[in-house]
Amino acid sequence: MKLKGKVFKYGANVDTDVIIPARYLNVSDPEELAAHCMEDIDADFTSKMQPGDIIMGTTNFGCGSSREHAPLAIKTAGVSCVVAKSFARIFMRNAINIGLPLLECEEAVEKTDAGDILEIELATGTIVNSTKNLTFHAKPYPEFMLELVSVGGLVEYTRRKIEARGK
Amino acid sequence: MTLAEKILAAHCGRDRVTPGEFISARVDVVLSNDITAPIAIREFKKIGVKKVFDPAKVIMLSDHFAPNKDIHSAEQAKILRDFARKQGIVYFELGQMGIEHVLLPEQGLVVPGDVIIGADSHTCTYGAVGAFATGMGSTDIASAMATGEIWMKVPPTIKFVFHGKANKWVSGKDFILYTIGDIGVDGALYSAMEFTGPAIDKLSMDGRFTMANMAIEAGAKAGLFRVDKKTEAYLQNRAKRPYTVYEPDEAAEYARVVEYDAASIEPQVAFPHLPSNTKPISQVGDVKIDQAVIGSCTNGRIEDLSIAAEILQWQRINENVRCIIIPGTQEVYLEALRRGYIESFIRAGAVVSTPTCGPCLGGHMGVLAEGERSISTTNRNFVGRMGSTGSEVYLSNPAIAAASAILGHIGSPDEIIN
Numbered sequence: 001m002k003l004k005g006k007v008f009k010y011g012a013n014v015d016t017d018v019i020i021p022a023r024y025l026n027v028s029d030p031e032e033l034a035a036h037c038m039e040d041i042d043a044d045f046t047s048k049m050q051p052g053d054i055i056m057g058t059t060n061f062g063c064g065s066s067r068e069h070a071p072l073a074i075k076t077a078g079v080s081c082v083v084a085k086s087f088a089r090i091f092m093r094n095a096i097n098i099g100l101p102l103l104e105c106e107e108a109v110e111k112t113d114a115g116d117i118l119e120i121e122l123a124t125g126t127i128v129n130s131t132k133n134l135t136f137h138a139k140p141y142p143e144f145m146l147e148l149v150s151v152g153g154l155v156e157y158t159r160r161k162i163e164a165r166g167k
Numbered sequence: 168m169t170l171a172e173k174i175l176a177a178h179c180g181r182d183r184v185t186p187g188e189f190i191s192a193r194v195d196v197v198l199s200n201d202i203t204a205p206i207a208i209r210e211f212k213k214i215g216v217k218k219v220f221d222p223a224k225v226i227m228l229s230d231h232f233a234p235n236k237d238i239h240s241a242e243q244a245k246i247l248r249d250f251a252r253k254q255g256i257v258y259f260e261l262g263q264m265g266i267e268h269v270l271l272p273e274q275g276l277v278v279p280g281d282v283i284i285g286a287d288s289h290t291c292t293y294g295a296v297g298a299f300a301t302g303m304g305s306t307d308i309a310s311a312m313a314t315g316e317i318w319m320k321v322p323p324t325i326k327f328v329f330h331g332k333a334n335k336w337v338s339g340k341d342f343i344l345y346t347i348g349d350i351g352v353d354g355a356l357y358s359a360m361e362f363t364g365p366a367i368d369k370l371s372m373d374g375r376f377t378m379a380n381m382a383i384e385a386g387a388k389a390g391l392f393r394v395d396k397k398t399e400a401y402l403q404n405r406a407k408r409p410y411t412v413y414e415p416d417e418a419a420e421y422a423r424v425v426e427y428d429a430a431s432i433e434p435q436v437a438f439p440h441l442p443s444n445t446k447p448i449s450q451v452g453d454v455k456i457d458q459a460v461i462g463s464c465t466n467g468r469i470e471d472l473s474i475a476a477e478i479l480q481w482q483r484i485n486e487n488v489r490c491i492i493i494p495g496t497q498e499v500y501l502e503a504l505r506r507g508y509i510e511s512f513i514r515a516g517a518v519v520s521t522p523t524c525g526p527c528l529g530g531h532m533g534v535l536a537e538g539e540r541s542i543s544t545t546n547r548n549f550v551g552r553m554g555s556t557g558s559e560v561y562l563s564n565p566a567i568a569a570a571s572a573i574l575g576h577i578g579s580p581d582e583i584i585n
Contacts (some may be wrong), residue, residue, distance in 0.1 A: 006339065013327040013353070013441060015354055015547075015549045015550075017528075017529075017547070017549045017550070017551055017552050018549065018550055018551065020528050021529070021551055022202075022231075022528040022552075023529060023530075023532055025202045025231070025232075025528075026232060026236070026237060026239035026243060027208050027239050027243070028205045028209070028243065040550055040551045040556050041550070046321070059353055060352060060353035060356065063352060063353065063386065063550060064286075064547060065287075065288050065528075066286055066287055066288040066290075066302040066303060066304055067202060067203065067304070068203065068206055068304035068305040068306060069202075069206070069284075071304075072206075076414075077540060086353065086356065088353070088386060089356065089357050089358070089386065089388055090288055090302050090303060090383075093303060093304060093307060094303075094304035094305075094306065094307075097306040097307060097310075098306055099303060101310055104255060105175075138470065141319075142189065144189040144318065148318075152308050153306070154307065154309075154310050155210050155213050155214055155309065156304060157310075158214050158309075158310040158314060159213075159215055161212050161314065162214070162215075162216060162313065162314065
């Protein structure tokens with residue numbers, strides 16, 4: 001799968017409270033959550049972004065609460081991928097489980113500016129910054145996580161596991 | 168193997184596990200709440216199984232926006248309640264409920280040696296009883312409710328040794344804030360934290376719950392304590408199940424060993440907007456406050472209220488401060504009532520609320536306006552955490568929060584007593 005979009009870049013420790021503030025957690029509808037995506041760190045995010053655009057953070061992206069509402073809001077808003085130097089672990093699990101692609105790549109984060117266009121090949125982890133004409137290689141997913149991603153997330157993975165047991 | 172590795176090995180039927188490998192672990196408790204359960208239930212239904220794997224091991228309760236703060240939250244709570252009743256799982260209704268991470272240990276539902284997963288990041292609290300407990304998202308909970316198993320990457324363990332003796336007004340909260348201030352909010356990313364040493368041996372169970380609770384604030388997967396006489400005494404007459412005590416091997420391999428001298432640790436205050444942004448109380452300076460919150464899954468236990476009562480008794484809350492005190496469970500509330508704390512709080516001019524997560528996440532019961540500041544015994548001080556993005560949260564222990572409520576600025580109980 002090839003992804004292409006404009007980069008919205010933020011700093012370190014982008015927490016789940018700024019990705020989707022708790023005042024909106026009294027609903028679980030993905031579309032309603034998406035309407036408030038990134039609201040407390042970038043108030044106009046949803047009006048500025050186009051489907052396919054890419055969020056970039058530095059270290060510990062998605063730290064804080066376990067709320068799956070955070071990756072769900074990002075995915076439903078139309079963000080194609082989040083690239084960071086590192087991710088908080090619950091956010092990483094949640095994103096993988098629901099099929100929001102994440103890539104860890106220090107070099108890409110260091111050499112990319114807000115507004116640059118990235119082209120990403122998920123299977124290989126290749127990131128091309130077409131604005132600056134640079135190519136980066138993200139850390140590959142571990143085999144198990146790749147399997148999870150390739151079947152479309154944890155729900156489908158679990159369904160298949162249960163089906164296999166029944167046979 | 169470390170304590171975390173021992174527990175995980177036992178839960179995947181192996182003699183040995185090593186950090187970095189992927190395992191499928193059996194779970195003893197699967198928890199979710201009014202924010203995370205509705206999504207977990209939606210995903211559970213997509214998996215296509217009719218019943219949860221074991222109703223006695225699945226726990227749900229509403230605590231974040233409880234009692235229902237608005238129509239939307241009432242609808243979320245109803246999804247959870249209807250599912251819980253239909254499935255016959257463990258469910259706590261308003262009146263029996265409490266803040267999940269105060270309630271479950273108190274009710275003896277989490278025991279040593281367990282693997283516990285919860286769709287709440289502070290699930291790591293149960294590490295205080297020698298369990299491997301970790302927060303996950305709703306889809307993970309859905310999968311575990313269906314299968315009784317969860318995928319996990321075995322974490323490396325970082326050992327934290329606290330030598331010496333704690334100073335006056337220094338509690339588990341200060342140990343953990345000091346640790347996070349030292350290693351940073353991602354200082355233990357993906358790792359298990361194991362807390363040990365003479366100062367930990369002396370620490371109360373309530374203090375240990377506070378420390379384990381905030382392991383996530385250092386990015387950790389779990390925060391564990393070894394079972395000792397204090398743990399056994401706590402579990403006596405509480406534990407609802409027999410349990411296995413695991414001990415780390417003498418030759419266990421730790422990713423890192425960090426040593427602190429408890430005697431050099433002052434009460435800590437985490438400044439906005441990260442729990443790692445800590446200063447010792449002597450270096451806080453003049454920080455005026457509008458609100459003081461004492462409670463939450465971090466500091467809503469009886470020892471926390473007892474410290475607050477000791478300071479607030481016969482005093483008056485500063486006229487510029489709203490002081491909100493929230494016992495973590497009905498049992499904590501009743502015990503505080505019996506001991507006369509509640510009367511002391513009310514006479515001092517504080518408000519006392521039924522158990523709820525409420526203000527900690529800016530839900531209700533103490534939301535901040537722009538430009539306002541709160542000292543709080545909760546666990547996070549991110550931008551907008553307690554309300555307006557233009558408000559500020561300072562994290563501390565209950566003694567500092569209570570003293571600050573009287574002083575009108577962040578300060579130590581010594582300032583009042585002197």
